Amino acid sequence: MTAHDIAPPLLTLRRLDEVEGWFFPADQFVFDWLLTHQYARGIRGDLLELGVYKGKSAILIGYHVMAGEQFTVCDLFDSDDAPDDPTADEMRVYYSTLTRQVFEANYLRFHRRLPTVVQSPSSAITDHVPERSCRFVHIDASHLYHHVRADIAAARHLLAEDGVVSLDDFRSPHTPGVAAATWEAILTAGLKPVMLTESKLYGTWGSPDTLRDALAAHLTTHPTLWGVTEDVAGHTLLRVHSR
Numbered sequence: 147m148t149a150h151d152i153a154p155p156l157l158t159l160r161r162l163d164e165v166e167g168w169f170f171p172a173d174q175f176v177f178d179w180l181l182t183h184q185y186a187r188g189i190r191g192d193l194l195e196l197g198v199y200k201g202k203s204a205i206l207i208g209y210h211v212m213a214g215e216q217f218t219v220c221d222l223f224d225s226d227d228a229p230d231d232p233t234a235d236e237m238r239v240y241y242s243t244l245t246r247q248v249f250e251a252n253y254l255r256f257h258r259r260l261p262t263v264v265q266s267p268s269s270a271i272t273d274h275v276p277e278r279s280c281r282f283v284h285i286d287a288s289h290l291y292h293h294v295r296a297d298i299a300a301a302r303h304l305l306a307e308d309g310v311v312s313l314d315d316f317r318s319p320h321t322p323g324v325a326a327a328t329w330e331a332i333l334t335a336g337l338k339p340v341m342l343t344e345s346k347l348y349g350t351w352g353s354p355d356t357l358r359d360a361l362a363a364h365l366t367t368h369p370t371l372w373g374v375t376e377d378v379a380g381h382t383l384l385r386v387h388s389r
C-alpha cells in the first residue's frame with residue numbers, strides 16, 4: 147500500500163475545515179505532499195506533533211501513519227500544567243476552550259484509534275519518543291524562544307536521517323521567539339531550510355536538495371500554489387505562495 151492509497155478523500159478534507167485551529171490550506175497541501183513523497187521514496191519512521199490544540203493538523207498527519215509507524219502527539223491541554231507563567235498566560239488567552247477530551251473527540255471523528263497522547267510540556271518529549279526514530283516532527287507548541295529552541299534540539303535528536311521538521315509561526319508578528327529560534331538553528335546548528343509557506347518553515351539535518359526540487363517541480367502544475375527558489379545565508383530554499 148502506498149500513501150496515495152490512504153490519502154484523505156475530498157469530503158474528509160472539507161470536514162477538516164470544521165475543526166478549529168491554525169492549519170491553513172498551503173500547509174495542508176505541503177504536509178500531504180511531503181508525507182506521501184517520503185513514503186514513496188522508502189523513507190520510514192515515526193511521526194510526532196508538539197502542540198495539537200483541537201487536532202486540526204494531527205488529524206491530517208494521522209492519515210499518513212503507515213504499518214509499523216507510531217504517531218505521538220504532545221500538548222499541555224491544561225494551563226495548570228504550564229511550565230511557567232508566560233506559558234500559562236498564553237494558554238488562558240489563546241487556548242481557553244481547549245481540553246484533551248475535545249482533541250480526542252475531534253480526532254476520533256476521522257480515525258478509528260488515537261495516536262499516543264503525551265500530556266506534558268514538550269520539554270519531556272525525549273522521554274517518550276526514541277532517538278532517531280522520526281521521519282517528521284511538527285513543532286507547533288510554545289511560541290517562547292527558550293521553549294522553541296529546546297523543541298528544535300529535541301527534533302534534531304528524534305529525527306532519523308533525511309527526516310523533516312516543520313516550524314509553525316516562524317515569521318508571525320506575535321511570535322518573534324519562534325523566528326529567533328528558527329534562524330538561530332539554521333545559522334548555528336546545522337538546520338537546512340528546505341521550503342517555507344506563510345506560516346511554516348520546513349527544514350532537515352539531512353539532504354534538502356531532492357526534496358526541495360521535487361516540490362518545486364510538482365508546484366509547476368498546481369492550480370493555486372506556486373514556488374520560487376531563493377538563496378538565503380548560503381542555503382537555497384523554496385518559497386511557496388498562493389495565487
Ligand SMILES: C[S@@+](CC[C@H](N)C(=O)[O-])C[C@H]1O[C@@H](n2cnc3c(N)ncnc32)[C@H](O)[C@@H]1O
Nearest residue numbers: 167168169197198199203221222267268287288
Ligand atoms: C498553536 S496551538 C497548535 C495548533 C494545532 N497544531 C493546529 O493545527 O491547530 C499550540 C498548542 O500548543 C500547546 N502548548 C503550548 N505550550 C506548550 C508546551 N510548552 N508544551 C506542550 N504544549 C504546549 C497549547 O496547549 C496549544 O494546544
